[in-house]
Amino acid sequence: MTEETGISRQDSTFPRYAFFLGCVMPVKMPWAESAIMKSLPLLEIDLTYVTRSTCCPRAGVWISVDKRVWLTLAAYNLLQAEHAGRDLMASCNGCYVTLYEANKTLKEDPAELRMVNEYLKTTNNHYNASIRVRHLLEVLYEDVGIDVIRRKAHRIPLRVALHPGCHMRIFEDGRLVRYFTELTATLVDEVVHYEAEQICCGLQANLADREFATYERAKEKFDAIKKLDPDALVIVCSGCYDQFERALKILEKDIGYRFDIPVIHLAELLALSLGIGPDEFGMRLLRTSPVERIIEKWEGGMG
Amino acid sequence: MNELFPWRRPVKVPLPPGVKPQLIRHFSIGLLYPVTEETMECRRKAGLDPVPPTAHRFPDAAEDIRTLIRAMKVDKTIGLDLDTMEYLFS
Numbered sequence: 001m002t003e004e005t006g007i008s009r010q011d012s013t014f015p016r017y018a019f020f021l022g023c024v025m026p027v028k029m030p031w032a033e034s035a036i037m038k039s040l041p042l043l044e045i046d047l048t049y050v051t052r053s054t055c056c057p058r059a060g061v062w063i064s065v066d067k068r069v070w071l072t073l074a075a076y077n078l079l080q081a082e083h084a085g086r087d088l089m090a091s092c093n094g095c096y097v098t099l100y101e102a103n104k105t106l107k108e109d110p111a112e113l114r115m116v117n118e119y120l121k122t123t124n125n126h127y128n129a130s131i132r133v134r135h136l137l138e139v140l141y142e143d144v145g146i147d148v149i150r151r152k153a154h155r156i157p158l159r160v161a162l163h164p165g166c167h168m169r170i171f172e173d174g175r176l177v178r179y180f181t182e183l184t185a186t187l188v189d190e191v192v193h194y195e196a197e198q199i200c201c202g203l204q205a206n207l208a209d210r211e212f213a214t215y216e217r218a219k220e221k222f223d224a225i226k227k228l229d230p231d232a233l234v235i236v237c238s239g240c241y242d243q244f245e246r247a248l249k250i251l252e253k254d255i256g257y258r259f260d261i262p263v264i265h266l267a268e269l270l271a272l273s274l275g276i277g278p279d280e281f282g283m284r285l286l287r288t289s290p291v292e293r294i295i296e297k298w299e300g301g302m303g
Numbered sequence: 304m305n306e307l308f309p310w311r312r313p314v315k316v317p318l319p320p321g322v323k324p325q326l327i328r329h330f331s332i333g334l335l336y337p338v339t340e341e342t343m344e345c346r347r348k349a350g351l352d353p354v355p356p357t358a359h360r361f362p363d364a365a366e367d368i369r370t371l372i373r374a375m376k377v378d379k380t381i382g383l384d385l386d387t388m389e390y391l392f393s
Binding site for chain 1: 318319321322329333334335336337338339342345346348349350351355356357358359360361363364365367368370371372374375377380381
């Protein structure tokens, strides 16, 4: 029985989710998408895609420009999962916060839901606000359960650092950060912590001041992580990944800066630990730095 | 300002310069990044469909987004012509 949902696993069939991809993952992180789509069914999660999905959209931009846009475009994505009869699952912290908060508003405020449905009517759509929005971490920790993962997964002999990202702190009790840390610690030998772990990736700041976002945020983190020389930097947020990739390109071009530690998604560790080979989910493709050291250690651990 | 210039109205919502091209992509394809040949090749190798089941595969979803933006008249307030995808104000 999970505290948060009150749902006992034996009370239901497999949890059913529609996976919301967002803008970044399907284009820049196919390894993460593939690892999620291949791993979760092995953990008895019934997973399909949210089809016809569009940008979440970015709450940080739209709430300040026009709140109607945030709520209506978020509802457009939410109703795609509702049509499929599934709760929505997101991995990107930014998409999760946008969709979670919009869904909460639409569930709690009938006037806002009416307003949104008036606009949705122009596209022959309607949203009933009947679904839940869940983070990948909630699905893994609460629906699957850390004990099940511990039983099914082979620990990988890796030493990794974490980047939770700001929006992972959406709940006051900090449970998503705890889930992220505990899940990672279940999959690898060691999680190393560093002072700048809570610093933002710089994504939002990038809209206002690219130099500040690159040098005072992303580089601060990279410098702190390099000192620990972990095998990987683990993330779950596509927005943070996008910012890291952008910052690394700028830093390399401007000052010849190198960050040879691969930035990987938690689902890649999950896939490897469940015995899914790196080439089955495209682990070597489109990387900011090579992942060979991870693969070698995984092969050693499996042997 | 309203008392001094009662007829004056803001003609646009200030948008950070970095957001402007993103909105053009958002309203053109429904998402912030396009699918390229390289993307399709990598997705194939990762065991995925080359074109994700997002608005990339369903362009009518992007059309829906433009319809919603027009219905809210946001294109007018941010000064973006949705037919030409050009900003009317610099």
